[in-house]
Amino acid sequence: MSRRVPASRLSTMVVAGARPNFMKVAPVLRALREREHAASLVHTGQHYDDAMSEVFFDELGIAEPDHHLVVGSGSHAAQTAGVMLALDPLLRAESPDVLIVVGDVNSTVAAALTAAKLTIPVGHVEAGLRSRDWAMPEEVNRVVTDRLSSLLFAPSADAVDNLRAEGMAASRIHLVGNVMIDTLLQQRDRAVRRPVVADLGLADGFVLLTMHRPANVDDPAHLADLLAAVADAAAGRDVVFPMHPRVRAIVAAQPPNSALVSTVSRLTVLEPVGYLDSLALQAAATIVVTDSGGIQEETTALGVPCVTVRPSTERPITVTDGTNQIAGTRPTVVRAVIEARLKNPGEPRRPALWDGRAAQRTVDAIEVFVANGSPHPTD
Known part of the structure; x- marks a missing residue:
């Protein structure tokens, strides 16, 4: 029977790099810390302008990042390489039970690839989203990150369908809902x-x-x-x-x-x-x-x-x-x-599981995963 891991045994590292990431990491960090898990926050600095990054930390009540990589702007290759070079020594030093990445920016795929090379399990928040437009760099980032991740946190049923169609093991997929809506409902x-x-x-x-x-x-x-x-x-x-x-x-x-x-x-x-x-x-x-x-x-x-x-x-x-x-x-x-x-604006509708509890379900899945031995994504 699956069980949750005791708080003293679970350490995580959470990576954020651009505006959409900040609203997603806030509820996950809060849920981890409410359960007294260790959770260090890495800000890659992919968005380095105060109006595009730090203001969101202030408004969402996110504590100052534990590590700031100051990667800044540049080509896709330069940003990805910059994150990997700066994150590698941090991962080696902290060796977290799970690295948590969110979304689909260059920081996301760079962090996932760095952790995978070090055999550190990756959890991808917002897994399974697909535009099927390979001209979008974000689509490449999504697909690669999902392939590298041991934990796939899907925000909606269509994302689960995408992951299953790509051959992802059911044990890796967790339908948790949309963590960004957790933040919105809290701050509305x-x-x-x-x-x-x-x-x-x-x-x-x-x-x-x-x-x-x-x-x-x-x-x-x-x-x-x-x-x-x-x-x-x-x-x-x-x-x-x-x-x-x-x-x-x-x-x-x-x-x-x-x-x-x-x-x-x-x-x-x-x-x-x-x-x-x-x-x-x-x-x-x-x-x-x-x-x-x-x-x-x-x-x-x-x-x-x-x-x-x-x-x-x-x-x-x-x-x-x-x-x-x-x-x-x-x-x-x-x-x-x-x-x-x-x-004709139409009637407002909201998807299932956009209920403000997605981060709690995400942490539930991480606890069970670590307690069960943190299997590799190919297991």
């Missing part, structure tokens, strides 16, 4: 009391826009067309655009009379916002337009219509059981989808 009341909407003087019915993926923003002409499609569809509504540093650099590089600069002038542009202000803006928006994976989930949990500017999603449950709709990346189609959703 606090977030909606934030004054950001009033401070910006936003009228009812505003549209919230976020966009940062290279396929959408790296070509200034395409970016201008997408932003114009959103502004046109909004039909006089405020369009609030917290601008990612990547996009800000692209806009700044354009001549003042360019189509992109002209289109941006039609929007209410903000600096990147913290987690609580992001939730407050989402909760108050009539519709959210995004290319973010995490915001697809957050809007579903908040019951707010979402239009995703991507050809596919690794989170199809937000479409089948949530408030999300995939619009692709053709500006004319994006405009039409937004206009249709503004006229």
